[in-house]
Amino acid sequence: MTMHRFPLASPALALAFAAAFTGAAHAQSLVELFDAARATDSTYQSAKAQYDANLAKADQAKAYILPTVGASAGLTRSMVDGSNPSLDSHYTTQTATLSASQPLYRPANRISYQQGLKLVDVAQAQLAAAEQDLVVRVAQSYFDVLGAGDSLAFVRAQKTAVAEQLASAKRNFEVGTATITDTREAQAQFDLVRAQEIAAENDLLVKKLALDTLVSKVNAQPTPLALPVVLPSVQAADISTWVQQAESLQPNVVQAVVALDVARLETQKAKAGNLPTLDLTAGYNVNRYPNGTTSLPNNSRNNGASVGLSLNIPLFAGFSIQNRIRETLSLEDKAQADLDAARRAVTQATRAAFYGVLSGVGQVSALEAAEASSQIALDANKLGYQVGVRINIDVLNSQSQLFQTKRDLAQARYNVLLGGLKLRQASGSLKPDDLQAVNALLVR
Numbered sequence: 001m002t003m004h005r006f007p008l009a010s011p012a013l014a015l016a017f018a019a020a021f022t023g024a025a026h027a028q029s030l031v032e033l034f035d036a037a038r039a040t041d042s043t044y045q046s047a048k049a050q051y052d053a054n055l056a057k058a059d060q061a062k063a064y065i066l067p068t069v070g071a072s073a074g075l076t077r078s079m080v081d082g083s084n085p086s087l088d089s090h091y092t093t094q095t096a097t098l099s100a101s102q103p104l105y106r107p108a109n110r111i112s113y114q115q116g117l118k119l120v121d122v123a124q125a126q127l128a129a130a131e132q133d134l135v136v137r138v139a140q141s142y143f144d145v146l147g148a149g150d151s152l153a154f155v156r157a158q159k160t161a162v163a164e165q166l167a168s169a170k171r172n173f174e175v176g177t178a179t180i181t182d183t184r185e186a187q188a189q190f191d192l193v194r195a196q197e198i199a200a201e202n203d204l205l206v207k208k209l210a211l212d213t214l215v216s217k218v219n220a221q222p223t224p225l226a227l228p229v230v231l232p233s234v235q236a237a238d239i240s241t242w243v244q245q246a247e248s249l250q251p252n253v254v255q256a257v258v259a260l261d262v263a264r265l266e267t268q269k270a271k272a273g274n275l276p277t278l279d280l281t282a283g284y285n286v287n288r289y290p291n292g293t294t295s296l297p298n299n300s301r302n303n304g305a306s307v308g309l310s311l312n313i314p315l316f317a318g319f320s321i322q323n324r325i326r327e328t329l330s331l332e333d334k335a336q337a338d339l340d341a342a343r344r345a346v347t348q349a350t351r352a353a354f355y356g357v358l359s360g361v362g363q364v365s366a367l368e369a370a371e372a373s374s375q376i377a378l379d380a381n382k383l384g385y386q387v388g389v390r391i392n393i394d395v396l397n398s399q400s401q402l403f404q405t406k407r408d409l410a411q412a413r414y415n416v417l418l419g420g421l422k423l424r425q426a427s428g429s430l431k432p433d434d435l436q437a438v439n440a441l442l443v444r
Helices: 011-020 030-040 042-064 107-175 180-215 239-249 251-274 320-387 392-427 432-439
Strands: 003-005 068-083 086-105 230-232 277-289 300-312
Touching: 030 042, 030 107, 030 180, 030 432, 042 107, 107 180, 107 251, 107 392, 107 432, 180 392, 230 392, 239 251, 239 320, 239 392, 251 320, 320 392, 392 432
Parallel strands: none
Antiparallel strands: 003 230, 068 086, 086 277, 277 300
């Protein structure tokens, strides 16, 4: 695996960055904050509850192939009144029945059982998708806070540099070596940077509130990247490898594959409507007469047991079975089209994520070179200003360009790290353990 190394930041910038993250002694790593989010995030907890419900629903499918047993009891009070011969009798009948039935040949029940088992695959794919989404959401919020902190640190460093340039312009004006224009230009730049500082402070506050809400913590402190920053390269440089993973592992594709399997089973079940069914039945019945009947003495009891086979042969159901088969065949075609659409979508998303990571790595390298060039340009403009071949606005513009490049470079690094996670999400291979690689890049 190739690594990309980036130079250390200046001491002043490091101090400004530390100031932006007060309480760094209690900073949490990306893995720690992900664990906190997984335990409390309502979206993930909802998906986990749905997963448990789907597993329970899949277990219900066993009922289609298992026997059914039932018991019933009854109490009847009878009155008999006759005139020839004269008869006047009242008696009570107590009954208890135990019945059981075991499907022997029911193709539709067997297919329903197979469909129920498919719910397990759907539940696992849905939970995997929710977990991958949580990984990306936590990483996104984590890097948003770090990026906002970087922006604030760079703005404050720029404000310090502009303040020094403003003071220099005032001194030169007082001694007559510069015009009032230099002072006004520096003042205008200082006011602009101050406005940018206020906006950066607010942005950092908003991003931290979002992270706190996601991980259910108060004042969560993300651990910054260790310096020099070392970014891992893409493990599989061949895009076809990622696309192949996506077409087999991506949760949306997995769900579409299962949906097609269920649709095909539904067609088989519809065709089974033309087939006979055979059940094994058994029963045991007890009738008790505490005070007898007109023909039985008191405390009489009758017991009966039965075992048999129940055969049902469908002959005609008003063309409902034929129309049901036509419906399921159309739904099968729909499921196939949905699967094709899902595969095309994840293929496109995977390709976009892959090229996004490669572009991000290239941007980091280019911005690294731009940072070095901007620093050289700033030093040259400062020297030219001192000897009179450059004016104050040249120095101010060079400072602005340097700190803008630093902000872009810091954000590009976060984009590469987040892009790597999104690439794995697009291909369906993202797991919480993948955060360990990012965690290793943080300050220890």
